[in-house]
Amino acid sequence: MFQSAIRIGSRASQLALTQSRGVGDALARAHPGLTYEIFHITTTGDRRTEPLPAIGGKGLFTRELEEALLSGEIDLAVHSLKDLPTELPPGLAIGAIPERVAANDALLSADGHRLAELRQGARVGTSSTRRAAQLLRIRPDLRLLPIRGNVDTRLRKLRERHYDAIVAALAGLTRLGLADRVAEVLPFDVMLPAPGQGALAVEIRGSNAVMADLLAVLRDPAAAAATCAERALLAALGGGCQLPLGAYAEPAGDALRLRAILVSPDGKSACRADRSGPASEPEALAQAAAADLRAAGAEAILAGLAAR
Secondary structure (H helix, E strand, C coil): CCEEEEEECCCCCCHHHHHHHHHHHHHHHHHHCCEEEECCCCCCCCCCCCCCHHHCCCCCCHHHHHHHHCCCCCCCCEEHHCCCCCCCCCCCEEEEEEECCCEEEEEECCCCHHHHHHCCCCCCECHHHHHHHHHHCCCCCEEECCCCCCCCHHHHHCHHHHHHHEEHHHHHHCCCHHHEEEECCCCCCCCCCCCCCEEEEEEEEECCCCHHHHHHHCCHHHHHHHHHHHHHHHHCCCCCCEEEEEEEEEEEECEEEEEEECCCCCCCCCEEEEEECCCCCCCHHHHHHHHHHCCCCCHHHHHHHCCC
């Protein structure tokens, strides 16, 4: 049975709304006669102002959206996949992962300087343990400072010289039309992204077959396989979104290549994995990469994190 009007749950930030409207517009184009309404939902991560590692817990930017889904208040929720915990609440499912955009992180600096050009002791804003750890691995002299707020707020703080540079996901900047502000797109040999970065997830009730059928037009098999491998690796290491794990999988013919790095928060210890396997078996590839990381010293880093 065709559903002519759908209710989309979204965080209220400009980026979240842009992403949600993009999903709604794509569905409306694919299904003539379909309309959508966006419901603004405030999450725990939006309400709190502390640095994300200090808040702790999973689902900081997704829990309230999922509660609205389960209660029937909305029909689907649009998330940045990197924010979505690897284990979903009972009754919910990922209905679609659309085509992924560039997963890189990007450096924005007050003077247009690239990472290697930043002055000694430069103040770099990030609330991501993963980004901070990888930056310190390359530039241990940097002074990493927490930063919160939407993209506009962060750019304002950069203009006001609270920071010499900030790091953000290139995908979000691109979706907001701000890619021209980027001083340097950080290559993967400098910084591997968060699992799922650059991809969106459209979450639905698992029992909603009508919504699942509507979303079929948005599904991208390559993005689904790659992000499945990345998220399965994160799950295999027992971590949430604040684990200092960078991971990126990409198709290579019929295979899938998964690169990963786990770094201690101070940047002094790191272990890497670089594995390829059948694209049809992303979970098996993730397990092999996890074993490689553990063999390279991941247990010591994970133990140190647990003791903090």
